[in-house]
Amino acid sequence: MIPLEPMVAIWPSEAAKYGGQPNLGRGGVRLRSGSGATSVEVHESTGSRAPNATAPMGTTLTPAPEVVPDPEVERRALGRWWQSRLGGPLLLEILICAVLLVVYKGARLVAEGDVGEALQNARKVIDIERALGVFNEESAQRLALNSVGLIRFLNSYYLYAHFVVTIAFLVWLYTRYPLGYLSARRVLVVVTFLGLIGHALYPLAPPRMLDGFVDTASRFGPSSYGDGGVYGGLANQFAAMPSLHFAWAVIVAWGMWRFSTSHWRFLGVCHPILTLAAIVLTANHYWIDAFIGLMLVPIGIVADRVLPRWRRQNLPREARFDLTAGDTAPGPVSTSL
Numbered sequence: 266m267i268p269l270e271p272m273v274a275i276w277p278s279e280a281a282k283y284g285g286q287p288n289l290g291r292g293g294v295r296l297r298s299g300s301g302a303t304s305v306e307v308h309e310s311t312g313s314r315a316p317n318a319t320a321p322m323g324t325t326l327t328p329a330p331e332v333v334p335d336p337e338v339e340r341r342a343l344g345r346w347w348q349s350r351l352g353g354p355l356l357l358e359i360l361i362c363a364v365l366l367v368v369y370k371g372a373r374l375v376a377e378g379d380v381g382e383a384l385q386n387a388r389k390v391i392d393i394e395r396a397l398g399v400f401n402e403e404s405a406q407r408l409a410l411n412s413v414g415l416i417r418f419l420n421s422y423y424l425y426a427h428f429v430v431t432i433a434f435l436v437w438l439y440t441r442y443p444l445g446y447l448s449a450r451r452v453l454v455v456v457t458f459l460g461l462i463g464h465a466l467y468p469l470a471p472p473r474m475l476d477g478f479v480d481t482a483s484r485f486g487p488s489s490y491g492d493g494g495v496y497g498g499l500a501n502q503f504a505a506m507p508s509l510h511f512a513w514a515v516i517v518a519w520g521m522w523r524f525s526t527s528h529w530r531f532l533g534v535c536h537p538i539l540t541l542a543a544i545v546l547t548a549n550h551y552w553i554d555a556f557i558g559l560m561l562v563p564i565g566i567v568a569d570r571v572l573p574r575w576r577r578q579n580l581p582r583e584a585r586f587d588l589t590a591g592d593t594a595p596g597p598v599s600t601s602l
Contacts, residue, residue, distance in 0.1 A: 358439065402551060421487055422539055426539070448524075464504040464506070471505045472551060473549060479548060505551070511544060514539075521533030
């Protein structure tokens with residue numbers, strides 16, 4: 266218990282008289298002891314006087330009652346989160362992308378054709394390019410081999426950028442331009458589906474398997490295929506026609522230019538240019554592979570305009586997620602979605 270002296274007054278202007286500088290803010294406190302009670306008076310510097318607050322000695326103050334959460338409020342908050350872009354739609358998109366990746370890898374393995382057929386098709390492609398006057402992959406690679414650093418960079422770009430840049434592009438669209446994300450995802454799905462059909466129907470050996478070309482990944486690293494490669498045996502090395510590496514890169518550039526308003530969007534054009542250099546100079550694709558992959562992109566864009574109409578006509582409203590609910594992100598969106 267703190268001993269209290271009768272009629273002790275403490276004022277900010279007189280604090281020094283009582284041996285200290287108590288932290289009284291702008292006001293003073295008067296403590297008065299009486300029989301069985303303590304009276305507290307608070308005085309503001311303006312001279313106003315607060316009513317006495319009197320409590321019997323030994324009285325225990327009761328804390329404020331604890332606030333009990335309302336289950337109904339929590340349920341509504343959970344429902345709003347589930348319907349937001351960071352709830353159910355996000356989990357659904359992650360699941361869709363994971364399934365598509367598994368299907369992409371699995372289909373490429375199932376579509377792996379006969380070695381003899383793949384080599385025969387490679388010779389046919391070279392004959393077509395020679396007839397068109399564009400068969401110069403061998404001489405272009407020979408020129409690039411003068412710089413080992415360049416070759417290693419292109420090997421790394423071929424190995425990692427295909428997935429890393431595409432995933433980063435989709436995440437950026439999902440957070441900034443949700444309607445653009447839906448559009449880009451549909452284009453990617455359609456183009457990949459058509460590409461997998463091409464891999465199954467036309468197995469094609471890449472140039473690095475032919476005489477006159479150098480397998481730069483196995484010689485200089487990092488290696489993509491075969492023993493010690495990142496993909497190991499989990500990749501179809503005859504899935505060269507069309508080049509989905511280049512098709513995906515073009516989709517990234519299209520999406521950045523279509524949906525972004527930033528002055529930096531032109532950097533998206535650099536991705537397909539670097540990808541084209543990587544797939545050709547490392548002897549993983551022919552020029553025709555890239556051209557066919559490029560031709561698939563307009564087909565995907567047309568399908569992107571058709572599929573939303575089918576969805577609106579056939580999918581019940583309650584079964585849909587609205588990625589734009591509560592979205593305030595600036596930027597252009599596709600009105601056809």
